[in-house]
Amino acid sequence: MSARLWGRGQDWATVARDSSGKIKEFVITKANKAAIKEALSEYKTELQWDSPGALTANFDFTVAQIGNGNAIIAPTIWANCTVWANGILQEKVPGAKIGMYPTVGGHPYTGAWSYGVSKSSKNPEAAYWLTRWIASFTCSNIIFKEAGMVPARIDVLEAPELRQGANAYPLGMVADYHINIWKATSKDVGNYWYFNTKAGGKVYDMQIFAISKALTGEQTIDQVVSEVVRQTLDLTTKFDKKYKIREEK
Template sequence: MKLFNRIGIMGLLLSLLNCPVRADFSLDQIPPLQNKAPITLVAETGFWTDYLKEQMLPRFSEATGVEVRVYSTTLDNMFTLQQESLTNARGSYDLLTMEAGWAKEWAANGYTVPLEELATLYDPGGARAINQYLEPYYPALLNILSYRGEVHAIPYNNYVMGNHYRKDLFDNPEEQQAFNKRFGYPLAPPKTLTQLRDTAAFFTRRAGDSLAGKRLNAPFYGVALMSGDRPHINDEFSAMLWSEGDSWLSPAYSKTGALTHFDVSLNMEKKLKVAALYNELKGFAVPADDTFAFNEAAEAVAFGRVAMWPFAYNNLWYKSSAVEKHIEGAILDVAQVAGGKPYVGAYAFAVSYDSRNPEAAYWLLKYMGSYQAQYDYAMGGGNPCRMDVVTHPDFQAPELKAIGGAFLASHQANLTWNNDVNQLGHFTSTSMGQIYPELTRSCFAVSRNPEKAAALFGELNQTILRLQNTFGETAALAK
């Protein structure tokens, strides 16, 4: 609550006025560093790591005299790799990379250092300087990355969801007429889960059928779902469940805003409704095996096999929008997800509690989150976390559609969440690192055995209660 009052209102007002703060930061603002010990950064393998190694880190070392080593790894290994070092206080990594779901758990364990604390120690501007620096960042993301009102990490890659859909098909007069005749309302990007099911069913065609006046040589599908045995199936289930007004666990607050406990609802009605709807959607989805996740879904869009990726991560826009190159006449657009509750979060950097050089780590953190760094990250195909970058006119130019085509949709989705993320256990529990894998396991099991949904979700409720009460700071109660 305190965090939103401090930075959220400012960020929201600025974004609504379409004139976000340009909180510039450059290397010349770094004072002479007392500690010259080398620092090690964990970074996700890919273009961002390459950019850091080739461009940013050499400049930082030249300006500060501090060598920066990069440990590059895949996201699948990132949690275990860093957790092992943090648990044993090995001091292996000065700057950590985290997924939003780990943020409060690591903060509660004391593994990450609050930014205000670092700023008070090392920044001539103190806490005021870091708070001003954070103003262009989305309040929802900072709330997720905060603990007890203090921000612990700076996000760099925003994966809020959107619906990546084939605008050329939705705008086709023949398809519009056929849809209206069949369902009794206009064809448009679905706003409700019921409309999502209708639209998915409508666009599913067999080889030999007609689509937008052309004969299909292969089957065509209404949707791509990330239905494999991967974490992303839970993100889809969660977005659907939240849109129904339910959640896996819900924080309860006192009148003063203090977190008192978590409620775990034993009522199955909405969970079973979502399970049934997901199973229906699978019948209209491009065939998927147990490894099918975001890359496969993006490719299904890119190669013209589906009408929609309804729960797409917007940071995959640069991949899915390739359909405009691969399929003649294809136009890809993005809408808000059906139900209006997209999964939201970010990958972020934080300074570890056992850093050998927290002073240099703090300044590198600010440098990597600077306006120019986020702008360059966006130009490389990433989905930035700063409002002043996301809303920059450059990214609305037609020639940059493959890069910025989903930016404004992400902007609106992030603003819609703002402080509402504090109403979901996903983003407030300090044991989500333990709970999240269980959500994934259960959602995948339900997707393969929908007739067992009640039993599987009943087991999940008991598991959430056990994990929250074993590893969390605040008790969970059955409701």
């Protein structure tokens, strides 16, 4: 959903700034609400071509459907799934390949997959060094080449060997895809609402459950849009004490 909103030049909420560029407030504008409704309607229509797993957030099922050759197209899916599904595909449908194309609008979601150390570990020094290792070139290579997870290091993705021989597919394809979308969205990411509010994580979790109700038919799209707006206002007010949020009526 975020990708569909960003591709329309919209967001869940608009980050309003003053003349110096500092954030003044967050506003859920009329244009934001209209875009949420439009994107959600589009999403629901496209489910007729998507894997049934799209309604359950069951990655294993969705990946297996693609790998087994049962799914022709997945309108929206995590890019990482391409690498995992390809491993199954080569066993089930030898010689077959999976293609990738950026979300319509060219602003795919980049986030959610994070590596870090829990605060409850109560060991800040160990957390620092572990995080340094996770972010290193060596570990990022392992994460990508052996686990299929996309690292947050463009130098790893730009490695020439990823465009050669057996590495070109699927790793080279996935790397080129991410390099292109990172460059295309870099000028906008700093202004995305998620990444400017302390309430982003709380709202993200809420959206997963709220949005699914429109897709399964449990609620109408209009009902879900109203509920998302209401909860976004409530959660942001509760968890982000730095900036206020309001709805444009």
